Amino acid sequence: MLEPKPDRRVQRTRELLLDALVHLLMERGYEKLTVQNLLDRAGVGRATFYAHFQSKDELLASSIARLQFELSAQWRSAAKTQGEPAERLGFSLPFFLHLDSHRRIYHTTICRDGEWTIELHMQRMLRELVREDLQRFERARSNSAAIDLAVGYVVATLWAVVEWWLGGSKPVPPEEVNQIFQRLALPGLDALIGSGR
Amino acid sequence: MLEPKPDRRVQRTRELLLDALVHLLMERGYEKLTVQNLLDRAGVGRATFYAHFQSKDELLASSIARLQFELSAQWRSAAKTQGEPAERLGFSLPFFLHLDSHRRIYHTTICRDGEWTIELHMQRMLRELVREDLQRFERARSNSAAIDLAVGYVVATLWAVVEWWLGGSKPVPPEEVNQIFQRLALPGLDALIGSGR
């Protein structure tokens, strides 16, 4: 009975605010976004907002959490469909596919200057995915410092590819971007915790 | 005669503000830092501040520009000392040495959550260094899109190593970190614009 009473009003308000956030992300970007903008767009009272979220940052966190849940489920199901041990860094293709299917949103939000909060939350999410992936393949064969570095390295590489992809003019298909990312990240990853050392 | 009259008062004010910035970076971090804090710390009038800088962001930019100038000179002189064609990605060792010699400052500033502006400025600086380095070794053999990706990749990798280094507990010497960085970045870099393709 963790969530026994989802009052319709509560659900309505939360969804109104989450929707308003997504739409306003494209128009104004996250940093320039004010709570008042959200209230106007969502048609929600000021006091109501703060009854649900402590800040606009928590609203964003809630939105990213929802995304992570969807991504995770999508990944899991894809892995089960095509045999047990999925590809190494196999989470990346679903991720690129997701970005591609919401290209409009991510292009305007990620490629804007100073959208650090979004980067922060998304990278935190990716970090968890990568760590999960690494632990599946390298069963504690390396010390934790090396794993920390590896996680940071992979996420940084992935993010560099994403920024390049979304910022570029040529429409590269997600499968190809995924291949580029893997060819970029795997050699360095091997040098850290793969075969050698 | 680009800078003919460095009035003592002007110089004094600028240095007071730049010093105040550095000290307050360690105490409060950049994001939580207010203009008022700078004024109090530097003992400078509000109007005076805005006579010199449009915002606290411009003050930071000014500080990073000074750093870039010093780094660049340091790199150049090191290259001339030990022969002509410096190492590939040879700018990285001076950079790590610089971070190490100001460890206190960078540890507290870079490892703090949400210090995006500093990251932004420093990565912009690093991007220029990397691009310069790449153009010295790959003389327009690759298309510009690949070079853009390579620059982003190298800077992202470098930054991941820096964050890991400064955030870690064990005191790894800068030369070793530099080696780790190069072993991490060079294979991927080769895959992009090196031998193949």
Next chain:
DNA sequence: TGTGTTTTCGAACATACTGTTCGGCAGCGG
């Protein structure tokens, strides 16, 4: 359909920071 509870509304409020303006004053260069 009625009843007691929960949520929302709207407006007002205290607080904090930004960026600008102005006259008077101090320190500067020559």
Next chain:
DNA sequence: CCGCTGCCGAACAGTATGTTCGAAAACACA
């Protein structure tokens, strides 16, 4: 030593945040 230039500091408008309150609406349950 004088004229000029940059500084001070206080005040101001503008904007955003986060909180409070009572009244009104929507709800769950019966």
